[in-house]
Amino acid sequence: MRVLVTGGAGYVGSVSVERLVEAGHHVVALDSLVTGHRRAVTDGARFVQGTLRDREALERMLREERIEAVLHCAARSLVGQSVLDPALYYNENVAGGLGLLDALRAAGVERLVFSSTAAVYGVPASVPVPEDAPLAPINPYGETKRVFEGAMRWYGEAYGLRGVALRYFNVAGASERNGEQHDPETHLIPNVLAAALGRATLSVFGTDYPTPDGTCIRDYIHVADLADAHLAALELTARPDPGGGAPGGAGLTVCNLGSGSGFSVLQVIRAAESVVGQPIPYEVGPRRPGDPPALVASNARARELLGWTPRRGSLEEMIGSAWRWLQTHPSGYAA
Numbered sequence: 036m037r038v039l040v041t042g043g044a045g046y047v048g049s050v051s052v053e054r055l056v057e058a059g060h061h062v063v064a065l066d067s068l069v070t071g072h073r074r075a076v077t078d079g080a081r082f083v084q085g086t087l088r089d090r091e092a093l094e095r096m097l098r099e100e101r102i103e104a105v106l107h108c109a110a111r112s113l114v115g116q117s118v119l120d121p122a123l124y125y126n127e128n129v130a131g132g133l134g135l136l137d138a139l140r141a142a143g144v145e146r147l148v149f150s151s152t153a154a155v156y157g158v159p160a161s162v163p164v165p166e167d168a169p170l171a172p173i174n175p176y177g178e179t180k181r182v183f184e185g186a187m188r189w190y191g192e193a194y195g196l197r198g199v200a201l202r203y204f205n206v207a208g209a210s211e212r213n214g215e216q217h218d219p220e221t222h223l224i225p226n227v228l229a230a231a232l233g234r235a236t237l238s239v240f241g242t243d244y245p246t247p248d249g250t251c252i253r254d255y256i257h258v259a260d261l262a263d264a265h266l267a268a269l270e271l272t273a274r275p276d277p278g279g280g281a282p283g284g285a286g287l288t289v290c291n292l293g294s295g296s297g298f299s300v301l302q303v304i305r306a307a308e309s310v311v312g313q314p315i316p317y318e319v320g321p322r323r324p325g326d327p328p329a330l331v332a333s334n335a336r337a338r339e340l341l342g343w344t345p346r347r348g349s350l351e352e353m354i355g356s357a358w359r360w361l362q363t364h365p366s367g368y369a370a
């Protein structure tokens with residue numbers, strides 16, 4: 036298929052571009068390069084620098100490239116930043132997303148897979164979280180993702196958009212080619228590995244949560260498993276009814292992507308210590324505002340609908356791949 040990946044130079048997007056190219060698809064990677072890295076886009080894909088706000092250029096490109104399906108990863112994605120600067124998140128994630136939806140309509144592209152997030156659930160009442168849990172985001176990041184899911188649903192009902200929204204839990208790891216490089220870096224695993232390299236001080240955000248060791252529990256999945264799920268979801272949109280009547284309403288199919296089990300912050304640090312073969316120093320800090328104690332996905336629907344199951348699910352495998360990427364890319368994407 037001929038696929039457009041928005042945010043194709045970002046962490047999740049670039050690994051998905053690799054996977055799609057490997058599977059023999061024609062891939063166009065669109066990225067503004069504000070947070071993405073040109074070097075992250077494999078030579079097997081066409082790279083276009085641009086934004087979703089330029090609707091005309093987008094529509095022209097969709098037509099010229101005869102795009103059949105879109106994987107929409109482009110977004111702002113830092114929770115803390117979204118609280119401080121919600122306008123950025125509404126402009127890029129909502130207004131930018133609507134620009135994309137309108138360009139798709141104009142160009143007659145009906146297949147769309149969206150990178151959504153577990154942040155749409157806010158603080159879930161219980162875990163594992165099923166897809167029909169109430170949507171109650173507690174920050175602008177999660178809210179803007181929820182709003183875009185809503186637009187997809189109504190565009191699906193009214194205009195025939197065949198959409199799948201994938202709600203990611205915690206993504207980790209690297210391919211051989213691409214890894215995680217954010218500035219600033221807020222995620223746990225890159226911060227743990229930076230501490231192992233002596234580049235940063237690691238702080239554990241709270242040890243007084245109602246969990247067995249007092250630290251937060253998260254559901255980690257390997258970025259390469261996520262890329263497999265993207266491919267399966269894109270294939271699903273070839274069907275007139277991607278959800279096959281799955282609950283959750285007409286117009287949009289939603290699917291959690293997680294492993295179904297969780298690890299605490301301290302378990303992640305221990306696993307990283309065994310990967311790097313040395314103790315990793317950390318200090319205990321206060322809780323980070325907005326962190327739910329535990330977030331674990333129910334992934335039954337992903338298994339059933341996408342035929343997807345995480346294949347690289349151990350912490351050692353995820354952290355090991357991130358560690359290898361850091362060794363082979365000591366300056367990251369810098370020349």
Ligand code: UDP
Binds near residue numbers: 224237238253300326
């Ligand atoms: N965390 C931490 N120290 C860090 C970064 C994260 O203790 O330097 C904790 C954070 O409070 C959360 C978990 O690690 O409980 C995962 O955080 P991350 O930012 O990686 O992902 P999130 O779950 O927020 O999407």
